[in-house]
Amino acid sequence: MSFDGSVILAALPAILSGLKVTLGIWVAATALGIALGFVVAAFRHFGPRPLGLALRLAVEVLRGTPFLIQIFLLYFGGPFIGLSLDPVPAGLLGLSLYAAAYFSEIFRAGFLAVPRGHVEAAQCVGLSQAQIVRRILIPEMTMLVLPQCVNMAVILVKETAVLSIIAVPEATAVISALGSQQYAFVESLFLLAVIYWGLVEACGRAGRALETRLSKFRFA
Amino acid sequence: MTLPAPAIAIRRLSKSYGRTEVLHGIDLEIARGATTCLIGPSGSGKSTLLRCIAFLEEATSGTILIDGQPLGFEEQAAGRRVRLPPQRIRKVRSGIGMVFQQFNLWPHMTxxxxxxxxxxxxxxxxxxxADARGMAQLRRVGLEARARHYPSELSGGQQQRVAIARALALEPEILLFDEPTASLDPELTGEVLNVMRDLGGEGMTMVVVTHEIGFAATVGQRIVFLDHGRVLLNGTPAELFAAPRHPRLTQFLETYLDRGAAMLLKPA
Known part of the structure; x- marks a missing residue:
């Protein structure tokens, strides 16, 4: 038995379609996770206490259970509560919720990290509470949380592989199936490792570039 | 002849954090057009008093009148204290500018x-x-050339001067300073104190919490010495620093011998 990449390359169109699904779900889940996570963090920071406690419980559950179990429960348990989703929507929803839980914690810490004095300075020049959130808190928090957000995006790209177990036709599902058919297990796994690592590396580089560009806004 | 109404009139102002009372019924009038320096040992309540005037802290009891208008709370006939509606609070507050020890510039803005x-x-x-007015204020603090710089690109002294320009932009009647030079390197305090000296010279009403005793003695027209949450002394620098001094003030000044206050301790 020898390491032979040609069988993999022969199936390039299938691989590319898997890659497209991986990328699509990753980008969409990251965007939805950031949006939902921000709303959750804002409600926990500014909203009424009972709502904050309820959201906290939801976040704790999502952070305290394996993503594998969550996605199984959503896909196979969903129909019991009338939520029958196809693999791709189920995967996207599951990953987005999982991401939102983590992003909300990042944003919550970000809100707390904005110096109290920056808010007081805004109060002193007459900005309203809503203007302070929009003009001061959100921009300053964004600066503070950028590195953790990039880190979370990196984790999420790898978590998309979990979606293969509910038959989402993403890269891991497509390429490992190919490996089984062609008896090219090592080659397919190797290719997958390279693909994920490449995505993670690209994401990290983009994040660092963004940080550098924004570095002059850093806290004095 | 009637005296002009004080810029700030503080009546029986008390402030507690939980069960600890840090201000005990302060009565104080701040004269218009003058620089008043609040001095005192740490924990004497001088910063808390200033933050109450800025309405960043809400006093537990008592009232503050800014230009005759109640700030935050109004005392009614029956002695009850009612909170004023937000618009009225904002209106009165808009006449007050505040400069902080930590500058508190917003890092994402030039x-x-x-x-x-x-x-x-x-x-x-x-x-x-807005830009035209902003540039005028930056010119006033000598930082026109730094207008497009971000706070992280400015020295501490420059940041504090921008913070003063920010407070001036709204054309307040009163400027409050909370230890404006306490987080600056010694060689940078001068540029900030000079700006403040100029403002005082222009007749701005200023209340300055400071550890710069030399500044207080030379620029302050009134010195208020707080100790344990009470106004212990209130007078002109000449009155306060001339012998015979209050023993508590002497004790306090002795801790400042290395900060240029030695001259004040020489027998008159």
Missing amino acids: ALGNVTEALVTVKGLSRQE
């Missing part, structure tokens, strides 16, 4: 952006008009 933020967001000025 120097000009910091100065013009409230002009655009609160006053609704056009960007062009």
Whole structure:
């Protein structure tokens, strides 16, 4: 038995379609996770206490259970509560919720990290509470949380592989199936490792570039 | 002959954190057009008093009148204290500018952006008009050339001068300073004190919490010495620093011998 990449390359169109699904779900889940996570963090920071406690419980559950179990429960348990989703929507929803839980914690810490004095300075020049959130808190928090957000995006790209177990036709599902058919297990796994690592590396580089560009806004 | 109403009139002001009372029934009038320095040992309540005047802290009891208008709370006939509606609070507060020890510039905005933020967001000025006014204020503190710099690109002294320009942009009647030079390197305090000295010379009403005893003695027209949450002494520098001094003040000044206060301790 020898390491032979040609069988993999022969199936390039299938691989590319898997890659497209991986990328699509990753980008969409990251965007939805950031949006939902921000709303959750804002409600926990500014909203009424009972709502904050309820959201906290939801976040704790999502952070305290394996993503594998969550996605199984959503896909196979969903129909019991009338939520029958196809693999791709189920995967996207599951990953987005999982991401939102983590992003909300990042944003919550970000809100707390904005110096109290920056808010007081805004109060002193007459900005309203809503203007302070929009003009001061959100921009300053964004600066503070950028590195953790990039880190979370990196984790999420790898978590998309979990979606293969509910038959989402993403890269891991497509390429490992190919490996089984062609008896090219090592080659397919190797290719997958390279693909994920490449995505993670690209994401990290983009994040660092963004940080550098924004570095002059850093806290004095 | 009637005396002009004081810029700030404080009546029986008390402030507690939980069960600890840090201000005990302060009565104080701040004269218009003068520089008043609040001095005293740490824990004497001078910063808390200043933050109450800025309405960043809410006093537990008592009232503050800014230009005759109640700040935050109004005392009614029956001695009850009622909170005023937010618009009225904002109106009275708009006459007060505040400068902090930590500058508190917004790091994502340029120097000009910091100065013009409230002009655009609160006053609704056009960007062009706000920039013109902002530049005028930056010129006043000598930082016209740094308008497009971000706070992280400015020295501590420059940041504090931008913070002063930001407070001036709204054309307040009263400027409050909370230890404005305490987090600056010694060689940078001069540029900030000079700006403050100029403002005092222009007749701005200023209340300055400071550890710069030399500044207080030379620029302050009134010195208020607080100790344990009470006004212990209130007078002109000449009155306070001339012998015979209050023993508590002497004790306090002795800790400042290495900060240029030695001259004050020489027998008159």
